[in-house]
Amino acid sequence: MRTAQQPRSEAARERTVHRRRQTVRSVLIAAGSTGVLGTLLVVAVTGAPGWDRVRASFFDPGIARAALPEILAGLWLNVRLLFFCAFGALALGLVVALLRTLRGPVFFPVRALATGYTYTFRGLPLIIVLYVLTLGVPGLRLQGMPSVLVLGGIALVITYSGYLAEVFRAGIESVHPSQWAAARSLGLTYRQTMRHVVLPQAVRRVAPPLLNDTVALQKDVGLVSLAGPIDAVRAAQIATADTFNYTPYIVAGVLFVLLAIPLIAVTDWVTLRAARRQAGG
């Protein structure tokens, strides 16, 4: 990139002045319209006839403070579940995608199984998988049955890996055949080509949608509370039932958004980087 040079000609100087004036103008317009819209919103909400009652039942600072420790404890469960489920789902999704891309008649059963997997678990509602695993499986009374929390986590991993497998597969298939030809021509085997040439490019390309699904997973991990464990939303529900006040839900909602911000920021950054890399080519 070249460094900016001092404009030399009269025409260039005029253009610079004009452009600067335009910039100032657009900043002023943006600030003005934001202010107007914000004021209108505040007036509309706080001026509404029922605002005082809504404020009392949704935005009570005292209740918020009282409910916060329980909700935070629940949120910690969400965070831990998210961490393990995200890694589990990414790993399983990658394995399923790799099995689906295997060529050759020997692998037909594996390929069919992997395909059936993605069809089944993308179609099946998560809640049903959760109920089957957390309520049905313990009913077998087998020795060494994991806790409901682990079973719920497995349900999440199974469902989400169905989606992630398809994202990975799209990435693998987006790598141009000429890359395969170049790698195989050097004597690399199918596995070496996949591992060193195709997957690195594929994962880089689909990193934004993968992270996007992880953001979605963050909200769905709370569903394990249907089977008993208390997550943030469930904790808020309990607090609401205690106080007949909805403020705990708002608290939980704010915490969820705060939790999502870093993940979403990373997603945006990765997307931007991918776009820039492509433009730089």
Next chain:
Amino acid sequence: MSVLSCRGLRKEFSGHVVLDGLDLDVAEHEVVALIGASGSGKSTLLRCVNLLEEIDDGTIHLDGEHITDPRVNPDRVRQRIGIVFQSYNLFPHMTVLDNVTLAPRRVHRRERAAAEAQARELLARVGLAEKAGAYPDRLSGGQQQRVAIVRALVNSPRLMLLDEVTSALDPELVGEVLTMIRDLKAQGMTMVLATHEMGFARQVADRVCFLDGGKVIEQGPPEQVFATPTHPRTRQFLHRIIEAGRL
């Protein structure tokens, strides 16, 4: 004994016959240029020799070994043949050095340090020493193609296949790649190159083969094929090339 020997090669793509009983022999240290119209089967022939395409009939022998025998491990055969493609096909997520050392390290299980030393030396020899740490998208087309040639050379192949290696290059970058190929010839590398550069084929090739309808229909020393072509199809082709100002 010839390095490469193709007999009765036949290859079709969904009913369209590309190679139709093609015979070709290449002796050690020989440079053979394949010429012919687009779609005459030049690239397909090279891809078949490197076992990137499966042939429908015929046989290919490399150093006397029957490599189109289904029991032969194609990965081991490909290690002995280098191929360079028209569109370079460098790995975009790897630096130049990693591109070049991938095969030595993963296929030949060489130590990273040794592989990198050899790669750096080869890169230096073609004037790309300072590009070792760069990614392919920061290189010009000519530089990328030279890296691709180096990448094929580190395997010390018995045979180099060059598939239209200058066709995607800007005219002023063609020279640097051709110089490199000329050096390879001087070192005694056995090469088969598909090309549209008739001038270059004339300079560097020991033998020119004219492909038409999936067969070699005329071959001989370049001065003979270019000056006194005997087959009417060859004459027609060369006439069109001259009209286009490419000879």
